[in-house]
Structures are given as structure tokens and as C-alpha cells.
Amino acid sequence: MSDQPARTNVGVGRVLILVYAVFALSATGRSLVQLIEKADEAPLAYGLSAFAAVVYIAATFCLAKPGPRTTPIAWIACTVELVGVLVVGALSIAEPSWFPDATVWSDFGSGYGYVPAVLPFLGLAWLFHTTRGERISGTPTPP
Amino acid sequence: MIDPLQTLLIVLSLVIAALATVYVVLDRPTGTLLLGSLGMLEGGLLVQAVIGIGQLAQGDGEGVNGLVFVGYLLGTLVFVPAAAWWALGERSRAGTAALIVVGLVVPVLILRLQQIWTAPGV
Numbered sequence: 001m002s003d004q005p006a007r008t009n010v011g012v013g014r015v016l017i018l019v020y021a022v023f024a025l026s027a028t029g030r031s032l033v034q035l036i037e038k039a040d041e042a043p044l045a046y047g048l049s050a051f052a053a054v055v056y057i058a059a060t061f062c063l064a065k066p067g068p069r070t071t072p073i074a075w076i077a078c079t080v081e082l083v084g085v086l087v088v089g090a091l092s093i094a095e096p097s098w099f100p101d102a103t104v105w106s107d108f109g110s111g112y113g114y115v116p117a118v119l120p121f122l123g124l125a126w127l128f129h130t131t132r133g134e135r136i137s138g139t140p141t142p143p
Numbered sequence: 144m145i146d147p148l149q150t151l152l153i154v155l156s157l158v159i160a161a162l163a164t165v166y167v168v169l170d171r172p173t174g175t176l177l178l179g180s181l182g183m184l185e186g187g188l189l190v191q192a193v194i195g196i197g198q199l200a201q202g203d204g205e206g207v208n209g210l211v212f213v214g215y216l217l218g219t220l221v222f223v224p225a226a227a228w229w230a231l232g233e234r235s236r237a238g239t240a241a242l243i244v245v246g247l248v249v250p251v252l253i254l255r256l257q258q259i260w261t262a263p264g265v
């Protein structure tokens with residue numbers, strides 16, 4: 001039974017993973033377009049876009065397929081995402097010249113209705129909720 | 144681009160979101176009404192993609208970023224069935240709640256498409 005350390009892909013997780021998938025898709029799309037069309041114009045912003053895309057893809061996949069190896073990665077991805085949106089959000093306001101073109105995390109994700117700023121909190125809360133439930137009950141509830 | 148169809152698709156998506164919300168509140172399983180609406184939406188998105196790519200190929204979109212435009216057209220087309228499959232993979236309240244997300248994301252994608260078409264460079 002311990003091959004499913006956290007049941008992150010059921011219930012509310014279903015909705016959360018879909019939102020993560022939307023961001024994985026849009027961050028990947030944005031990053032690809034930026035890298036294909038104008039990679040050398042703003043290396044920092046475009047590098048960050050690509051990095052954000054990888055983080056979202058990892059979070060989506062690892063939340064959707066919980067396991068002894070994937071769930072820790074989901075924790076890391078959501079934490080990196082939280083740090084990323086806070087640091088990039090703050091820097092994009094303090095030093096706008098560093099970010100001539102927007103990333104998903106610029107201005108705390110204002111271009112995406114601030115969802116990128118809220119999402120990591122929800123992701124971490126959900127991971128915390130599912131792993132804690134597991135430790136208390138010992139056995140996972142059947143699907 | 145193709146305003147009447149796109150407006151219709153936005154309304155249809157919002158109806159799907161509203162319908163899914165009602166189902167979640169009443170805690171009822173998804174029925175043919177919701178699935179049929181999703182099918183209609185996907186059909187409409189297919190028409191939108193065909194017309195959009197056609198218009199672009201004819202050189203209608205002056206200065207439109209073709210890569211982004213086609214990316215959005217095809218991305219939206221793939222998103223709806225993929226998300227619906229994921230949402231309906233769990234026949235539960237949460238599964239239906241995921242359909243609300245689908246209904247809310249599609250209008251945003253269509254609005255972005257219109258932005259890309261009418262205001263090149265955005």
C-alpha cells in the first residue's frame with residue numbers, strides 16, 4: 001500500500017492538477033515562442049519562462065502520478081514555484097529593466113489573473129493535506 | 144477574425160461552466176446535457192481552427208504572429224477533449240468541478256485569440 005504515499009490525484013486534486021496543466025501548457029507555449037523567435041533579446045526573462053514551464057510540467061505530472069519518487073518531486077516543484085513567483089514577482093517590480101518581456105511570474109502573475117501567485121499555496125496545502133491524512137489513517141481510503 | 148462564432152463559443156463555454164457549477168452544487172453526476180455541450184463546443188472550436196488557419200493562409204491577418212495564432216487555435220482544440228477526459232476520469236463532484244475550469248479557461252483562450260488577431264504585437 002505504501003507505493004501510493006499521497007493520494008494527490010483524486011478529489012480536489014483533480015481540479016488542482018487541471019489548473020496546473022493549464023499553466024504547464026501556457027508556460028511551455030510562451031517559452032517556445034520566445035525561444036524560437038527572439039532567444040537573444042532577453043535571455044533572463046526567456047530562460048525564466050522555460051524554467052517556469054519545466055516546474056509546472058513537473059508539478060502537474062508528479063501530482064497526477066503520486067508515488068514514492070514523484071510525490072517528493074511534487075513538493076520540490078511546488079516549493080520552487082512559490083519561491084519563483086515571489087522572487088520574480090518582486091524583482092520584476094523592483095528592477096523592471098531586467099525583464100523587458102513578461103514571464104508567467106512577472107508582477108506576481110498579474111497577466112494571468114494572479115493565479116500563478118495563489119497556485120503554489122494551493123499545491124503545497126494539498127500536498128500537506130494528502131500526506132498528513134496518510135500518516136494519520138495509515139491506510140489509504142479506497143478510490 | 145470570426146466574431147459571431149467566437150462570441151457563441153464564449154457563451155457556450157460559460158454555459159458549460161454554469162451548468163457544471165449547478166451539477167456540483169446539487170451533487171449530481173454529469174449527464175448527456177453537459178457532455179453534449181462539450182461536444183458542441185469542441186465542434187465549434189474545430190470550425191474556428193479551420194476558418195482561422197484558412198484566413199491566415201490567405202494572408203488576411205496583416206502582421207499577425209502566425210506561430211502564436213495557430214498555437215492558440217490548435218492548443219484550444221486539444222485542451223477541451225484532454226481536460227474533459229481528465230475531469231470525467233473521476234465520476235465525482237470534484238471531477239465535475241474540473242469541468243468548471245474547462246468552461247472558464249476556453250473563453251480566456253478565445254479572447255486571447257481575438258487579441259492576437261486584432262492587435263498584432265500584443
